[in-house]
Amino acid sequence: MVKAYINGTGCISAQNTISESWFFETITPPNVDYYNAIEPSYKDYIAPNLLRRMGRAIKMGVTAASVALKNADVKEVDAIITGTGLGCFEDSERFLLALLNNDEQFLTPTSFIQSTHNTVGSQIALIMKCHHYNYTYVHRGFSFESCLQDALMLFNEGKKTILIGGVEEHTPNYIHLLRRAKKFQAQDSSVAYWNSKTPGTQIGEGASFFVLNSLKTEKSMACIEGIQTFYKPKTADDILTKLNSFLKLYHLNLSDIDVTLMGFSLDVNFDEKLQKLLPIIEKESCPAYYKHLSGEYHTSSAFALWLAAQLIEKQILPKAISISQKTPTSIKRILIINQYLGINYSFMLVSHV
């Protein structure tokens, strides 16, 4: 089966991951109902004549991509694939509000152009002068997974180096409206994140990009063995059945998985099935969680993949993300089980190189 090797990563998130040396030294406390990304000085990454037009999602995506490319020491890729659920929302909103406030007059093109969902991917292509395959996936909690699925198919078709990434942004207005719609909550410190009894997630934002290679090189930090998505499973048992079938493809059982990163989102309704699965995972593997670091958004599984690569490289499972008291003796394999809105479920299998 085709594998993908992670040769470079770049991550902007609610943690100081853009500093690249970050590994749990400081953690943004989860007692807020939404996270802002910790952003770098974009001037250090993007030329001013391009920067002046970019909304935050584009800046985050382009920067994370350029960090990944630099870390991989790669200047050309065979494909650029980006995932985003909401797209360049800041620009969409800017154009929309101008339209509504001025009754469709005196509208300017820049925010409209920048609001198209494939702007991040096409901006990266423009900067790299890359004429190759360029796709943007925009399906909710499958946006990033679809990128990865596509990359594995492209490797099967003979491509060698692919840039993929997930990006999401929120705006003050969006936060305001979602708060009024009671979509959020801050974590109640008396209740474990993975045992929530109340609805609401902590919304986050960020960009995580990866340079993937079809072959292992000295830069390879982890290996993506496989990915599977599935839509609206009916029960936790459904998920478990699918999970076992998925692992069987790689001749594995749950007990072969050293760490299982689980996409608990703090929302009791969305987390319901994962909560039911947790005892089984706890028995066979070391369960961990991550959305208290990233916040919840359509492409938070990209953050999970970035985190998995860090854990494998450093061979440490920090207490800050560990669910049980178990610690693995070594981290050879990580399984990411993500869910979004309790509707989009995915498995990603990541291994040591």
Added chain:
Amino acid sequence: MISAIGNNVAESFLSLSHSKTGIGKINYLPTRYKDEFLAGEIKLSNTDLKDLVKDNSPDLNRNSYLAMLAAKEAVLHSGIDTKDGLRTGVISSTTVAGMGKTEMFYKEMFEKDDNLNVLDTHDCGDSTERIADYIGDVDYVTTISTACSSAANSIMLGCRMIKHGLLDRAIVGGVDALSKFTFNGFNTLMILDKEWCKPFDENRKGLNLGEGAAFLVIEGENALIKRNGKALSEIIGYANANDAYHQTASSPEGYGATLAINQAITMSGLTPQDIDYINMHGTGTPNNDLSESIATKKVFGNQVPKFSSTKAFTGHTLAAAASIEAVISTLSLQHQLIFPNLNFKTPITETHLVPVTALLKTPINSILSNSFGFGGNCSSLIFKKV
């Protein structure tokens, strides 16, 4: 397929065969420019669409209605049964998504709580999941958004997933309803024509926006044989390349377009001389039609096949365009007809290409269909007669 030229494939075929354009006055879109511009608007209100879909769910919007109707038509037409144990995927595309409804309620949301749930259906994945739920027993869903090449990319992904053994069949295509957001966006780019668009004409001034949805059921050979199904056409080549020139404009030499066309032809195993007809992207903008003409001449030299743009029928339906044109290409192959490039008088001075301007009955074995979008996203598909 549902668009300005018909509410289903049969109606669309009648319009195409009788050179009956769907572009006209705007009736439903509440824009202040209603009387200034023409568009390819579907002649149905949201209430009409709701009645056709037979779903009173309040969180549906125009985009979802169109997607559900077109996808259902495709499934019924194909005769597939999603409960038969074969793996079915829905791969859709959209750029407008729920913006048509969001723009109606966005300001109000800051004052009242009544319509906050509109935000839940704002994103691109919503209409795809509506299709999946409407059809039922769907194993895989995803959505693509690459501007005007979106649906071609959906079709391509479906083909590749079947080839890789990840799916047995897929319902692929795209949808975009008209919205004030998109309408005004294109207006700020000054690429709309206030009159009927003139693809490939020297005096073209811009595009007419349209709306619609079109889906195709594509199956691998094994799945088709297993259920004794009948193919209407075959997809034998496809490619996606990037112009990497400008955010919205195509490069003067049509670099990305040339790449996509050449790669698709190479993949198909055909040579340029084998292509019998090109369904061009042909939006009617000064930039696209010249760039596409130059790319066409680069690939085909002095032997440019018969070609037409059908956007003077439907308008430019953005993320639905490539799948609408895939349906039109399939109709062309089935009936051995080339549908005309309406409203053409004078060839472009630089390139002198003359499209087919009247309905033409002629042998067609293979069709090249182009779709080029913002962000330099260029896609080409090749269809073959079965």
Added chain:
Amino acid sequence: MEVLIEKLKRQVIEQLNLVEVKPEDINPDSPLFGEGLGLDSIDALELIVLLEKHYGIKIEDPKDGKTIFQSLTTLAEYIKANGKS
């Protein structure tokens, strides 16, 4: 004319989000497009909106922008000749 040119400098910087550019950096006779400020076709569309919003001048054909937007001076002269406000 000087006043108009100084006003235009600030408006252009704001409209095009030229955060690194100060009014005193702009030579009114230097080309706006290509070299000089290095603006592109999207900026031309933005300037068309600026003309309508601040000076009540509507440009129907974007190709007209080529001559009008050659430099800040030509832009100012066009506004003086055609402006309503």
